[in-house]
Amino acid sequence: MSETSSHTALYDQHRALGASFTDFGGWQMPLKYSSELLEHKAVRAAAGLFDLSHMGEVEVSGPDAGAFLDYALVGRLSAIAVGKAKYSLICTDDGGIIDDLISYRRAEDNYLVVPNAGNAKAVAAALAERAADFDVTVDDQSSRTSLIAVQGPHAEQILLDLVPAGQADDVRSLKYYAATEVTVAGLDILLARTGYTGEDGFELYVPNESAAVLWNALLRAGTPHGLVPAGLACRDSLRLEAGMPLYGNELSLGVDPYAAGLGPVVALSKEGDFVGRAALERKKAAGPARKLVGLQGLGRRAARSHYPVLQDGQTVGEVTSGAPSPSLGYPVAMAYVDAALAEPGTELQVDLRGKAEPFRVVPLPFYKRAK
Amino acid sequence: MSNIPAELSYTAEHEWVSAPNSDGVVRVGITDFAQDALGDVVYAQLPEAGTKVSGADVLGEVESTKSVSDIYAPLSGEVVSRNEALDADPSLINSDPYGEGWLLELRLEDAAAVSSLLSAAEYEQQVG
Numbered sequence: 001m002s003e004t005s006s007h008t009a010l011y012d013q014h015r016a017l018g019a020s021f022t023d024f025g026g027w028q029m030p031l032k033y034s035s036e037l038l039e040h041k042a043v044r045a046a047a048g049l050f051d052l053s054h055m056g057e058v059e060v061s062g063p064d065a066g067a068f069l070d071y072a073l074v075g076r077l078s079a080i081a082v083g084k085a086k087y088s089l090i091c092t093d094d095g096g097i098i099d100d101l102i103s104y105r106r107a108e109d110n111y112l113v114v115p116n117a118g119n120a121k122a123v124a125a126a127l128a129e130r131a132a133d134f135d136v137t138v139d140d141q142s143s144r145t146s147l148i149a150v151q152g153p154h155a156e157q158i159l160l161d162l163v164p165a166g167q168a169d170d171v172r173s174l175k176y177y178a179a180t181e182v183t184v185a186g187l188d189i190l191l192a193r194t195g196y197t198g199e200d201g202f203e204l205y206v207p208n209e210s211a212a213v214l215w216n217a218l219l220r221a222g223t224p225h226g227l228v229p230a231g232l233a234c235r236d237s238l239r240l241e242a243g244m245p246l247y248g249n250e251l252s253l254g255v256d257p258y259a260a261g262l263g264p265v266v267a268l269s270k271e272g273d274f275v276g277r278a279a280l281e282r283k284k285a286a287g288p289a290r291k292l293v294g295l296q297g298l299g300r301r302a303a304r305s306h307y308p309v310l311q312d313g314q315t316v317g318e319v320t321s322g323a324p325s326p327s328l329g330y331p332v333a334m335a336y337v338d339a340a341l342a343e344p345g346t347e348l349q350v351d352l353r354g355k356a357e358p359f360r361v362v363p364l365p366f367y368k369r370a371k
Numbered sequence: 372m373s374n375i376p377a378e379l380s381y382t383a384e385h386e387w388v389s390a391p392n393s394d395g396v397v398r399v400g401i402t403d404f405a406q407d408a409l410g411d412v413v414y415a416q417l418p419e420a421g422t423k424v425s426g427a428d429v430l431g432e433v434e435s436t437k438s439v440s441d442i443y444a445p446l447s448g449e450v451v452s453r454n455e456a457l458d459a460d461p462s463l464i465n466s467d468p469y470g471e472g473w474l475l476e477l478r479l480e481d482a483a484a485v486s487s488l489l490s491a492a493e494y495e496q497q498v499g
Binding site for chain 1: 407410411413414416432434435436437439441462465
């Protein structure tokens, strides 16, 4: 606990904006600036500005880059087109999840792999170790790269205010899970249409020395569009409503992709071996004992992480994340429950500090934006 | 820099208690420090009038999107009323924790027991 946590390049901006801070993955990150509910609602209705510089960035380059990532990750990364991104997992030999990550293919022989903050070092180390037999260079750029996200229905309009007229179409036509290089506020950045909120939005990668200029430009351009700076508290409630897993809650070394509902992310059909293949083939054949489900609270009290899930007084699972949903007005939770009880409509209970309250299994996500 | 009014009494669980009126009734709420730590309150579950409580009983709870806190009986007595305005607007607990955001009123078994609680100065030491 005495380990000092790191500051992002935007720490002074957050302080000036009155943020309260929390430790997350070894970083002092803004928890909220004013009110996490206001920030949550701003992202759903307008836009929010997030500092995500605690996330890792690992560049994988070289002639074998695609083949290497096919071996190191569970997906078929060699198959994605230049300019596209893919959600994938990095697993251990026994099929446990080291991290979930997004990989951007920036060139035929160049990928940017983005792990979670708390796992960035472990992922970079695993990639470096797995690279031994491949002609690739693995470069952990986390400490010199900042990541800023603009999320919400007004995100595109805000970006359009900051790119040169000649690049407006590049922004407008950028597809979900795609990335391109554009000039924002005079800075050359990698712009990705990705996010973790369930809304349209962008993630912008820049060197640390440009982060403050970019942050201030986005805040200035975004304010007339209803953008507010947004902290990790609302990021968590937004991703929960969107049914997105959080490493450490829904995902861990002890969880396999099939239990987490991420079976389709595992490309068992791809050629050649990959780390975890044999174990994952066995796990797929056996089927998971427990499955990740969405739970809707039928009362007003919310389930929280680690609360037991019950049926008729017997423990049949455990909550991984839960909160009163700001957008929906009722409690939502994700939980691992016995596979036989994972069908939507199943009536279960959650032990809320000694009292069993009714919850129902519902499909994920809880919240889906209107197209 | 949380606000700790000098005229109130406090508990270690971050609740405040007003001075008893002539009927031995006190108001109870959570402190500014507690509301700030909890975040935006979205739901307060409180006991109905007539509920008899003993000091340190769990009476209810206050939930935010990110957390939940139990509400404890600061002293023994009977619930006289709960703040029904919180049903429609639980954010009063955040915006005015010592005023419109009060939780409940208790008729104390022993009005003198208020003197056993923490003073503002003592509570300030705890949260400082």
